[in-house]
Amino acid sequence: MVEFLQFTLSGIVFGMVYAAIALSLVLIWRGTRLLNFAQGGMAMFTTYVAIEVIYKTHSYWAGFVIALAAGLVLGAVCELTVVRPTTGKPPLNAVIVTIGLLILIEGLAGIFFGGQYRSFPAAFSIIGLRVGGTPIGVSRFDVFVALAVLAATLVLAAAFRYTAAGLRMRAAAFNPTIARLSGIRVGRVLTVGWALAGLLGALAGVLVSPSTFLYPNSMDAIFVYGFTAAVIGGLDSAVGAVVGGLILGVVLSYAGGYVGGSVGSDLTSLVALGILVAVLMIRPDGLFGGARMRRV
């Protein structure tokens, strides 16, 4: 029972990181109908920026804030420079452009920061918390990870629902032509969407790197699981992204924990494939992707 609780809690923590990546993908998908394969690479790059700042200033929070700011800028720059010119071309072209962007960013990271594995500091203690003497499987930093993603999600959701800028973004995603006719600068809105996605990715990168090490490909696996989470939840749905991330994180945690040994960790991607296939066989557009809402 204690084991079950430990696995569930640590699964939720990882699930929240997947959810952050999934959310960034959903943001871009809703705005531009494009899968951004460079999302993981962008997050990796901003995490390198964070580690450099932390080494220079000896302040974790300076690195944290600058990483998020770098994410905003990087997202906007990518949209303006390479993604915008793909408008009106076949959609696979845009996908290949983001793949090219990913390769470019990983190469640049190798040049600027070197290819070796680097450890990334955590904001709080990573020693497991105990409740009445029993370890509950998560540390103080893990709690911070979950709360940070949750806070970012809630702030974004509130901004989309209650602010004028959020309304413009929803309108541009819903129907770009009509949005443009009613005076919304759709191009600018898309840039903001990419910037926000870059910020979410940067957040995920800073939060996950203490447990994975940092190297030019370090976010690839996280990206794959974030993408999986977005597909499970339905690419059109922000709620779906969070739910998909949590499902994936918790189930993978059970698989890794209960199967045990090296077989368990080797098979996590197979388990993820199993979940994805099971969900898509029942709902080909993801859990929350269709017009009807359904709890599973």
Next chain:
Amino acid sequence: MAIVVAVIVVFLSIKLNSFRDYQIAEIAFEVTAVAGLTVLTGLSGQISLGHAAFMAIGGYTTALVLLHLAWPFYVVLLVAAAVTAVAGAVVGAAAARLRGPYLAGATLLLGVALPAIAYAWPATFGGDQGLNVSFTTPAFLGANFPPTRWLAWVAALVALIVMVLLANLNHSRIGRNWRAVRDDDVAAALDGINVAAARILAFVVSATCAGLAGALLAIVTTLVGPGSFTLTVSISLLTAAVIGGLGSLAGALWGSLVIVLVPTYVTDVATSHGLSASVGSNIPIVAYGVLLILVMLLFPQGIQGGLQRLFSLFSGPDQKPRTWRTAPTPHVTPSADQAAASQHEKEGTL
């Protein structure tokens, strides 16, 4: 055409050194896999981000059969093709319901998950180390015949046969059905085409090509391991197909040339300029990324599309009114592939 290419390959393989022979073999199996992916994505309109999984199935089948049964290599190639065809049917049946990004996500995870099996059962699949593939040149060529030249011949021959078969398939009723399904699945269904069957068949054909490519890879590199079939491989296959031009099989050749030759060439240039290790090893990666972006922005229809545009510039307007006899009305009848491209734009499949 095929004979001309065969003569060129034989000539080149004799003229060039063994490293170039190795590259010919490498290009040949890339072409085989990319051509299969061109059929799947370009003709039937389904995306696969995990095609290395099929290559892995073909490669490991080859390695296991050669290891335990020691059959002649052409039988092994057929066995590998048959096994991946079955795998393609299974995946295709699951994929027939999925669209756009959902299919992309499922195939991506397939490509990531399948090589993990090799880690999970190291006794059978050799784990991280992979399996060694032993391959000897046939006796009639003599003892001094360079093995890489023989490998280049074998790989190029398989690639040629696959290309000819795919081209015939493309021009047959099956190819027309695929294009109909790609352009509008509802209209295709109303015309009496079994949409699901057409989609699954495309997956089977495409997976078989990838399986053959994996088998060739196993023989050429004398090793199959999880590292040969990573996500990067899957993505570079799709990249090659799109860069070359999804509309035609010739595009598969251009795309494969790009993804095999450009990284090697840039590495040569970078090392000859004496750059430091971390810079020198990453310059090719950066150049490759920039190249992908530029080709996609400058040649939206890929290299083959760009070549066709150049060609029509020089050959003048007599190319265009090809359809005047059947369509005397002044409205423009776009060619099938242009129509498909614009169709995709409207739908926004990805």
